[in-house]
Amino acid sequence: MAFTVAIDGPAAAGKGTVARALAVRFGLRHLDTGLLYRAVAAKGGDPVAAARGLSEADLERPGLRSNAAGQAASKVAAIPEVRAALTEFQRRFARQDGGAVLDGRDIGTVICPEAEVKLFVTASPQVRAERRWRELGGDLAEVLADVEARDRRDSERAVSPLRAAEGALVLDTSEMTIDEAVARASEAVLRALPSAPGALPPDPQDI
Ligand code: DC
Numbered sequence: 001m002a003f004t005v006a007i008d009g010p011a012a013a014g015k016g017t018v019a020r021a022l023a024v025r026f027g028l029r030h031l032d033t034g035l036l037y038r039a040v041a042a043k044g045g046d047p048v049a050a051a052r053g054l055s056e057a058d059l060e061r062p063g064l065r066s067n068a069a070g071q072a073a074s075k076v077a078a079i080p081e082v083r084a085a086l087t088e089f090q091r092r093f094a095r096q097d098g099g100a101v102l103d104g105r106d107i108g109t110v111i112c113p114e115a116e117v118k119l120f121v122t123a124s125p126q127v128r129a130e131r132r133w134r135e136l137g138g139d140l141a142e143v144l145a146d147v148e149a150r151d152r153r154d155s156e157r158a159v160s161p162l163r164a165a166e167g168a169l170v171l172d173t174s175e176m177t178i179d180e181a182v183a184r185a186s187e188a189v190l191r192a193l194p195s196a197p198g199a200l201p202p203d204p205q206d207i
Contacts, residue, residue, distance in 0.1 A: 003028070003099035005189060006108035006115035010151050010162060011070060012128035014173045014181055015121045019103040021182040026101075026189055031093050033104035033111075034073065036086050038064045041072035051076075051085035067136055067146055074150045077105075078157040087111065105154055108165025116192045119185055120164035123174040125151065 005022055009015045016032055023030035036051075039058040043050035050058075063069055076082050087110075094100050094112040102111065108118035123131075129144035136143075154162040164170055169188050173181045 001097060001099070002095040003193070004094045004112050004115040005099075005101040005117040005119070006094070006112050006165065006168075007101065007103040007119045007121055007185075008105055008107050008109070008162065008165065008168070009103075009119075009121035010123075010128065010154065011147060012132045013121045013123045014131075014178060015103040017178055018119070018121055018171075018181055018185045019101045021178075022185055022189060023101050025182075025186060026099070026193075028099040028101045029093070029096060031090065031100065031102045033086075033090055033102055033107065034070075035059055035064060036090075037073035037077045037082075038069045040082060040086075041076045042069055047076040047079055048081040048085065051082040054086070067132065067138070067143070071146060071150060074153045078153065078159070080159045083159055105162040106160035108168050109163060110160045113165065115165075117188050118165045118168040119188060120168040120170045121181065121185075122170065122172050127174045 005019075005028065007015045007019050019030055019032070022028065036054065036059070039054060039061060040047050040050045042061050042064055043054075043058055090102065090107075090111045094102055094107070094115070104111070108115055108120070125144060125147050129140065129147045132147065133140045133143045169184075171181055171184055
């Protein structure tokens with residue numbers, strides 16, 4: 001049975017952490033789609049050819065989690081042919097038997113609008129910059145400028161810009177602990193899985 005949790009949001013909002021926690025709790029396969037764009041950029045050369053020939057080994061290249069790799073990914077992600085080359089793989093992953101959780105920028109809007117659960121995980125640019133800075137170090141003002149530049153590029157591009165999908169539950173994690181964010185996201189999954197043990201009644205807002 002296909003069951004998809006689509007998680008979108010800007011850099012360092014906590015999407016990856018929430019996605020990994022949901023995958024473990026509900027036994028879903030997880031795909032960090034940002035890694036695909038990071039790997040395309042890191043391959044160098046023609047990004048369209050890199051996207052068409054992307055392999056598992058490319059996803060294991062060292063340094064893909066760095067800030068520089070994220071900036072480079074955001075640039076190749078604005079190329080329509082790069083996005084098109086990665087779409088089919090993501091769609092198949094999303095609808096596989098047993099269920100999947102994908103996190104990225106366009107999962108609920110473009111890759112899997114039919115996802116059973118859609119989340120938009122966000123936080124203020126300041127909070128996100130501080131999180132990245134604690135994780136990767138460097139100069140805080142520069143990290144904030146990078147976060148803002150990436151937000152602009154990801155939100156203003158013509159193809160698949162970052163935005164909340166229709167019907168997505170918005171989780172602003174600026175003032176939340178990770179446990180709170182995971183608890184809210186888990187409730188949304190339980191609501192969509194009516195036969196799951198411990199399933200919650202429907203949200204009164206949905207009735
Ligand atoms: O989530 P991340 O920081 O690893 O993503 C790196 C970049 O890849 C991000 O700035 C924009 C791009 N991206 C995208 O355009 N669409 C996705 N589904 C995932 C990432």
